[in-house]
Amino acid sequence: MSASTSDSISDRFSHHCHYGATVLDERRTRFTFWAPGVETVTLELSRTPGDEPERLVMEKSSDGDFTLEIECPPGAHYRYRISDELSVPDPAARAQHEDVTGPSVVIDPTAYVWDNAHWQGRPWHETVILEIHVGTLGGFEAIRERLQDWASMGITAIELMPVNEFPGARNWGYDGVLPYAVEASYGTPDQLKAMIDQAHGLGLMVFLDVVYNHFGPDGNYLPHYAGDFFTGTNTPWGDAIDFDRSQVKDFFIDNAQMWIEEYRFDGLRFDAVHAINNDAFLLEMSERIKTQVNDTRHVHLMLENERNSASLLEKAYTAQWNDDIHNVLHALLTGEHEGYYADYCDHATDKLASALHGGFIFQGQNDRRGHSRGEPSGHLPTTAFIAFLQNHDQVGNRAMGERLISLVDQERLEAATALLLLCPMIPMLFMGEERGERNPFLFFTDHRDELADAVREGRRSEFADFSHFKDEKTRAQIPDPNAPSTLEQSRLSTGTDDESEAAMWHTRYMTLLDIRHAEIIPRLPGTRPMGAVPLGEGAVLAHWRMGDGTVLGIAVNLGTQRVSIDAPEGQRLYELGESDDANTLAPGAIRACLSSHL
Numbered sequence: 001m002s003a004s005t006s007d008s009i010s011d012r013f014s015h016h017c018h019y020g021a022t023v024l025d026e027r028r029t030r031f032t033f034w035a036p037g038v039e040t041v042t043l044e045l046s047r048t049p050g051d052e053p054e055r056l057v058m059e060k061s062s063d064g065d066f067t068l069e070i071e072c073p074p075g076a077h078y079r080y081r082i083s084d085e086l087s088v089p090d091p092a093a094r095a096q097h098e099d100v101t102g103p104s105v106v107i108d109p110t111a112y113v114w115d116n117a118h119w120q121g122r123p124w125h126e127t128v129i130l131e132i133h134v135g136t137l138g139g140f141e142a143i144r145e146r147l148q149d150w151a152s153m154g155i156t157a158i159e160l161m162p163v164n165e166f167p168g169a170r171n172w173g174y175d176g177v178l179p180y181a182v183e184a185s186y187g188t189p190d191q192l193k194a195m196i197d198q199a200h201g202l203g204l205m206v207f208l209d210v211v212y213n214h215f216g217p218d219g220n221y222l223p224h225y226a227g228d229f230f231t232g233t234n235t236p237w238g239d240a241i242d243f244d245r246s247q248v249k250d251f252f253i254d255n256a257q258m259w260i261e262e263y264r265f266d267g268l269r270f271d272a273v274h275a276i277n278n279d280a281f282l283l284e285m286s287e288r289i290k291t292q293v294n295d296t297r298h299v300h301l302m303l304e305n306e307r308n309s310a311s312l313l314e315k316a317y318t319a320q321w322n323d324d325i326h327n328v329l330h331a332l333l334t335g336e337h338e339g340y341y342a343d344y345c346d347h348a349t350d351k352l353a354s355a356l357h358g359g360f361i362f363q364g365q366n367d368r369r370g371h372s373r374g375e376p377s378g379h380l381p382t383t384a385f386i387a388f389l390q391n392h393d394q395v396g397n398r399a400m401g402e403r404l405i406s407l408v409d410q411e412r413l414e415a416a417t418a419l420l421l422l423c424p425m426i427p428m429l430f431m432g433e434e435r436g437e438r439n440p441f442l443f444f445t446d447h448r449d450e451l452a453d454a455v456r457e458g459r460r461s462e463f464a465d466f467s468h469f470k471d472e473k474t475r476a477q478i479p480d481p482n483a484p485s486t487l488e489q490s491r492l493s494t495g496t497d498d499e500s501e502a503a504m505w506h507t508r509y510m511t512l513l514d515i516r517h518a519e520i521i522p523r524l525p526g527t528r529p530m531g532a533v534p535l536g537e538g539a540v541l542a543h544w545r546m547g548d549g550t551v552l553g554i555a556v557n558l559g560t561q562r563v564s565i566d567a568p569e570g571q572r573l574y575e576l577g578e579s580d581d582a583n584t585l586a587p588g589a590i591r592a593c594l595s596s597h598l
Contacts (some may be wrong), residue, residue, distance in 0.1 A: 011117040014109035015261035017254045020092030020180060021078065023108045029072035032544065033080050033336030034088065034247050035225035036064030038296065043068055049077050049097065064228075064247070073109035079595055080225075083533045088221040092180045092251070096165050100177050100219030112193045113458045119200035121298030122156060124318055124422045125383050125524040128421075128513060129207070129428035130193045131391055133441075134171065136491045137431070140187035140195040147199050153506070154513030156203035159269060161392055163192065164210075167218040168446020169494065170487045172392065173209070174271060175216030175445075179255050189263075205266035207300070208259055212239060212252045213275035213510050218451055223229040235275065243281040260289060260299055267300035267318070274306040286316035302386065304425050308374030313384045319426055322385040324361040326394060328352045329416055330557045332538050333408045338466050342368045349540060349559075353532035356423065356542040362469055382424035382527050387419055389432040392441065399463045399478045401490065403433070411577065411588025412558050417554045418576055418590045421512040422520060424527045424544050429509075432492045436505035439493050442479050444486040452482040515573055519594060523548045536563030539585060551597060556590040570595025 004192025016022065020210060022030045035041055041060070044053040058066035058080075066080075074366050077097055079087040093104030109569045122556070130150055137143050143158075145342060150158065162173030169185035194205045214237035215222065222229050229248055230239035259265045286301055293299045300318040303309075328344040328351045330336065337345040344351055351361050358378035361401070367373050372425075388394075390404055404413060420427050428480060432439070447455050460478045463469040469478070479486045524549030533541055538559025544552045555565055557577070565585045568592040585591070 011114045012110040013114065013117075013262050014262060014573070015254070015258040017092060017180070017258055018088055019252055019254065020094065021072075021104070022067070023074055023106065024111075025097040027073065028069060029076070029106055030072075030455065031058065031067065031078070031090075032092075033058065033066045033233055034064050034251075035066055035082060036113075037225045037227050039084045041066040041225075042079055043070075044079045044087055044103075045070075045075040046103070049075065053079070055076075055081070064226075067588075070297045072106060072137060074106050074111065076106040077103035077230070078106065078432070079103050082225045086224060087223075089178065089219075089240075091178060092179050092221060092254075093178060094182070096178060096184060097183045099184070100165050100167050105182070107189055109189075110535070111292050112190045112234075114193070114264070115197050116200040119264070120296050121296075122203070122205055122316065123298055124300050124426070126156050126521055127205070127300070127383075127426050128154060128156045128516065129159050129386065129387075129426065130155045130157070130431060130434070131161070132431040133161045133172070133392065134163055134183075134186045136441075136487065140191040142554045144195050144198050145458075147202050147204060151199075151202040151204050153203065153510045154517055155429075155434075156201065157266065158205055158430070159207040160209065162209045162211055162271075166216060166446075168448075169485070170444050170446040170447075170482075171305070172396065172443065174211050175214075175218075176211060177215050177219040177221075179212070179252070180258065182302050190263060191354035193263055194344065197486055200264070205298075205300075206264075207267040207269055207302070208263075208265045209258065209269045209271055210256060211271045212255075213239075214241070222396070223224055226474040237275070241276075243276060243278040249281060249284065253285050255359060256285060256289055257292055259435075266298065267273060267302060269302040269304065269321070270305055272306075273303050273312075277307075279309065279312065282312060283316050287428065306373070308362055310363075310375040310377040310380055313380055319386050319552050320382050320496065321428075322355070322357075322387055322425065323392070324357040325352075325385070325387050325425070326389065326391075328355055328361060329389060329419075329558070330394070330404075330466065331402070331410055333416060340368075341432040349534040349538055353534050353540045353542065356527045356540060357532040359425075368513065382529065383426055383524060385425045387420055388428040388430070389416055390433055391428065395430060395441045396443050396490075398464070399469060401479075403430075403437060403440065405436055405438055409588070415556050415576055415588045415590040416558055417508065418574060419554060421509070422552075422554060422574060422592045423542070424520065424524055424546070424552065427516075434506060434509045437488050437492055439491065440489060442486050442490045443481050445481045447482055456480050456482060512574065515592075519573055520552070523550060524550075527552075535565055535585065536561060538587075539565075541565065546594075549596070552592070553595065554590065554592045555585055557585040557587055560587050562586050569593060 041058045043056045046053045058068040081087040089102040094107035095105040154582045165178040165181040166176040231242045233240040303320045331341045331344040360377040362374035425433045460475040523546035530543040539557040541555045573592040578586040
């Protein structure tokens with residue numbers, strides 16, 4: 001629902017959320033709090049921040065909702081007292097004062113006036129994503145200074161790692177506990193809106209990662225008053241969430257709708273939905289979001305899903321992060337074979353060909369644990385798959401956070417980059433990748449006391465089975481997630497040691513994105529794979545029938561030996577590597593051609 005309090009009815013937006021503090025007008029606010037596990041709830045309200053809170057008894061309904069409508073202005077601070085010993089923040093608060101355990105703040109969503117209120121987004125096939133972490137870049141205001149550069153180089157969407165409140169001021173955002181509240185260390189709700197507004201003015205879409213599969217270990221008070229939120233079944237992250245319960249579904253779906261309607265995000269990426277493991281809920285989520293969105297808006301819903309559920313992409317979701325293609329490319333480029341790379345290092349070239357042709361590699365086969373994974377995906381459009389060489393997980397979940405540039409020789413990395421940006425999947429980059437960033441991206445948190453110790457030791461023990469970290473002294477070198485220096489090491493360099501290297505990578509990316517925008521993107525709708533064949537170890541030739549009937553051919557050699565090739569015919573879009581012999585392809589070489597036939 002859109003709302004306005006200005007002369008124009010379309011420059012202010014809000015979404016009516018069932019839970020939380022809803023500003024009704026300039027003077028009145030309604031508070032709604034689901035707490036089926038307690039008999040009484042008292043609203044502790046400081047209409048003026050800093051004042052001694054007034055205590056007001058809330059009315060309980062038969063479904064466990066406590067409500068109260070009173071005179072209360074935006075900016076007021078409040079908590080819910082659920083017992084003599086405990087007052088808790090609002091789980092649906094749009095902002096917090098003093099972190100996740102402090103008072104919640106009443107926010108008027110319509111206070112922000114949008115400059116680009118008529119922005120309708122961009123079609124999905126135009127998408128080129130840059131994933132970013134707001135905290136390491138300095139917050140919402142600092143990101144605004146980078147938007148023009150990203151738009152100028154051909155990025156069409158930025159994807160924010162989660163921005164909802166988490167404990168402390170340093171975190172990836174995936175163990176937050178207040179999904180509606182904007183992280184205060186990044187900026188205010190209005191500053192987030194201003195960043196999105198400016199991005200829209202530059203033609204950039206803005207996507208957001210949301211985490212609905214678990215709550216973090218610090219500041220989650222739900223079990224104290226809403227045990228029915230959970231099933232009682234243990235998971236690696238605590239009690240499983242009960243997505244079959246209507247109040248729980250509404251809590252998360254309302255949250256998703258709020259980000260899209262009120263903050264004008266152009267899409268959401270749903271984290272680890274395999275841990276939700278409830279397709280009925282995921283289908284309802286998509287349906288309710290799409291029903292609410294204006295028909296003229298382009299809103300895109302993305303999944304991270306180890307189950308490779310092609311059916312969710314057929315029925316409800318725009319695309320999925322394709323871990324399969326990342327994992328096989330990483331195994332080919334680095335030779336790494338431990339952990340989940342064990343599923344990709346054997347017959348890696350065949351698996352790369354399979355991914356280029358059919359999207360997923362695992363389409364029902366057993367993985368290394370003997371578990372069947374995936375569904376047939378070859379019938380899906382190529383744009384249903386988001387391809388990447390790096391992201392926050394694949395860099396940050398390494399013990400030392402190394403980026404690919406530190407692990408792979410330049411020639412083969414350049415070839416893999418060209419494959420990423422010219423193939424008909426949707427490409428995604430990780431912040432800094434476009435300039436050859438060498439600083440690591442590490443796992444960082446801001447926990448205290450026993451939890452800080454547990455996170456540090458747990459992080460190090462995760463790598464005990466890796467050959468390089470079997471020794472306890474070696475594991476002790478893994479950066480402490482809670483040390484402020486771990487975040488500082490993860491920031492992008494302000495100036496590289498080698499400016500010429502940064503300029504080279506930036507030029508390479510701009511060249512490839514210019515080609516993508518001119519030759520690939522206009523032909524993407526309706527594109528279908530025609531086949532992909534191995535040419536030798538690490539080398540593949542793939543063809544796609546583009547939407548206009550032309551054929552895109554890409555031959556790439558990520559191996560270490562020259563291979564024979566029947567070169568792709570037609571207009572040469574891009575070539576990298578030795579080209580004296582048209583019938584062979586050197587290591588680190590790639591050729592991309594566009595022809596009217598195959």
